[in-house]
Amino acid sequence: MTNPTRFSFFPAPAEGETAYSWIARYHLMSGHASFRANTMALLGVLHGRASNEFPSFLPQLSVAADMPLSTIIHHMTPYRFYATFLPEKLCQMLNAGLSTGQTRNLQSTIGTVSNRMTPGQQMYSCRHCIKEDIDEYGFPFWHLLHQLTGVVSCSRHHELLHAVPRIQSQAMLPKSFIERPSNAMEDRYVTLIQDMHTQQNNMLSKQQCLLTYRRRLYEMKILTPQQRIRFQQLRELIGSRLKGVEVGVGAFDHLKQQLSNAQFPECLFYQAHGNHHPLKHLVLIDALFESWHEFTVEVNKIYMPLEAxxxxxxxxxxxxxxxxxxxxxxxxxxxxxxxxxxxxxxxxxxxxxxxxxxxxxxxxxxxxxxxxxxxxxxxxxxxxxxxxxxxxxxxxxxxxxxxxxxxPELVILRKQIWFYQRRKFHRSAILTHMVHNPTVTRKLIGLALGASYIWLYKHDKEWLYVHLPPEIPRSKRFQIKGGR
Ligand SMILES: [Zn+2]
Structure with missing residues (x-):
């Protein structure tokens, strides 16, 4: 009941929302005049970008919203995106920085600056998701899965994400803009990145990854029996896939350039102690394993004792x-x-x-x-x-x-989903049947599609009677029967 901060209320976060989005919504709901002078000051943040992917206000946010700090770090920031391929020590530093609000040097600590893949100073959104979110929650919000480096399209709506510059001192929510449809390769990378972020909760050791890569390279005959990697061949393989992402889209241009300079994927193997951007690993994983699931199956074999x-x-x-x-x-x-x-x-x-x-x-x-x-x-x-x-x-x-x-809330939700799936199935069975048999009567539909008819009669009677052919008046029933 007692809130140790000066916040009188706090909205609930939406599923998949970023920490910045959450605080921006709070600001807009609170009616504060200034994001910087009121809301951020309440959080004790006097400088630093609120919209940063590693914001400095997480400890205060945790108290204000009464949500565990680790939950915010793991589910509302791209922490897991970076942590998967980070050495343990850096991972701890990243976690410590986010937990204490000391986030100023985090980008350089984890090496995204030296990798020259600093996430652009932009935030991304999908207009279809915006519409759905407004329908479902009543407001638009920034999706964490859209902000991960390399995520250039919406994997659900197959359209490029719309980018807007991050503004230091403003509480912004996404607005709807039309972008071009994304292509299959762009969607492939996006699915891989998002699967990694969603499914992977623990770090992978460098040694574990490199061994897995090499083993697959060997199976693909890109590794010679003398354990040498045929880089030319590997670059061609990766290049053929990267080519599918259009020029100017996301951080892929940089990778294409490194590929043509023979810096990538060599760096992953030769500078094994260096700190490489997750996207480099992911582009290689796409070429070698197709999916995150396939890669994790292989990676987990490495640490399994031989007999198992x-x-x-x-x-x-x-x-x-x-x-x-x-x-x-x-x-x-x-x-x-x-x-x-x-x-x-x-x-x-x-x-x-x-x-x-x-x-x-x-x-x-x-x-x-x-x-x-x-x-x-x-x-x-x-x-x-x-x-x-x-x-x-x-x-x-x-x-x-x-x-x-x-x-327990999922049990109810799942029942609803199944209900709607079934309803959709039965409704379309009836409608399709009527299209193919324009003169069909109610009775014949009941005979031909008994299960659908009964299901709809039980659960969706109103719809059924609106869509069935009109009932034949009792007085005429005999004539029709006789006419057949
Ligand atoms: Zn979308």
């Missing part, structure tokens, strides 16, 4: 049944690892199969699990089936349900 490596690699392509032998071993209390080795099915697949067969196994949430919890939450929010999510992440359905049980 999955034996069956193409498991996802086959539909695997739990063999009698595996069932018997599991039921007699055999550990997942031991049984996996014995029957040649990976631990994650085995876990799912055992779960499906109703065999109780020790499903303690793993370290990886806490890392992907947010990604799971997102899919749950989109209405994906728990079994599909479990399969995607190689965990048990029970683990996914555990995440779901932490968010």
């Amino acid at each position: 490596q999955p034996v069956v690699i193409s498991e996802r392509k086959q539909s695997i049944e739990l063999s009698h032998k595996a069932q018997a071993l599991l039921r007699s209390g055999g550990s997942l690892r031991a049984v996996s080795k014995e029957v040649g099915v990976s631990v994650s697949t085995l876990k799912i199969l055992a779960q499906r067969a109703g065999i109780k196994i020790d499903c303690r949430p793993s370290k990886v699990f806490t890392g992907i919890e947010r990604a799971i939450w997102r899919l749950l929010m989109l209405g994906e089936k728990t079994s599909d999510i479990a399969f995607k992440f190689g965990i048990s359905v029970g683990s996914v349900e555990k995440v779901l049980s932490k968010h």
Whole structure:
């Protein structure tokens, strides 16, 4: 109840909103005359850019809004975007800087300045998202996922993001501007970057990444048996993809130039101790692995003890049944690892199969699990089936349900999503049938599409009766029947 600051109220943040956006909205709602002299002063910020991607007011914001500082850092700033590829020490410095408000030198600390990929002094928005946000929340806001370096388009609406200059002393919210549709390659990079940001919660060691890159290069025959990288070939591969991003879009021009000067991707391998912008890693990962998921599967193999490596690699392509032998071993209390080795099915697949067969196994949430919890939450929010999510992440359905049980509001939301999906399906079944059979009667529709008819009758009666062909008057029913 007691708020130790001078803030009398604070709006709730929107899902995926940046810290700056949040405070800008507070300012606009509060009716303060000046963003700088009133709102920022209330937060104790007298200098520094409020709109910076690493703002200096997070500790005060945490108190004012009564939200844990770590939540703000992890979910309302691009902290995780940078932390994934940062050495541990720098990562701690970044976290400490954000936690204490000492953010002035953070960009140079993490090396984005020396990488010459300092995020432009711009903020990005998508007009379609703005419209949806206004419909859903009642206000537009800055999406964190749109502000990550390399994110040039909206992955949902396939249009380039609109850029506006960051203004030091103004509380700005995005406004709607038309941009050109984005192309497939631009969207590909954006999806990769956003997947990384959403799914990756822990740092990857340099050694771990380089080993994974080299292993894939070897498989692609770009690494010679003498362990030399055929850079010419690798540059051509990356170049063929970078070419897909139009000139002048985002930070990609700089990478294209480095590629033609043979600085990139060489730097990732030769200056392994240097600090490289996440986008460099991501562009290489796109060329070698196609998706973030594929890369993480490979990267995680590196740290798995040898005996626990999955034996069956193409498991996802086959539909695997739990063999009698595996069932018997599991039921007699055999550990997942031991049984996996014995029957040649990976631990994650085995876990799912055992779960499906109703065999109780020790499903303690793993370290990886806490890392992907947010990604799971997102899919749950989109209405994906728990079994599909479990399969995607190689965990048990029970683990996914555990995440779901932490968010009771999602249960209601998912029911609504499914309801609308079903309604859309049944409505369009009826309408399509009527288009193809212009003279069809109510009764015949009921016969041909019984399930849809009954579902709509039960849940959407008003719509059904408005859209069905008009009822035949009782007096004429006999004539029509007779006429057939
Ligand atoms: Zn959008």
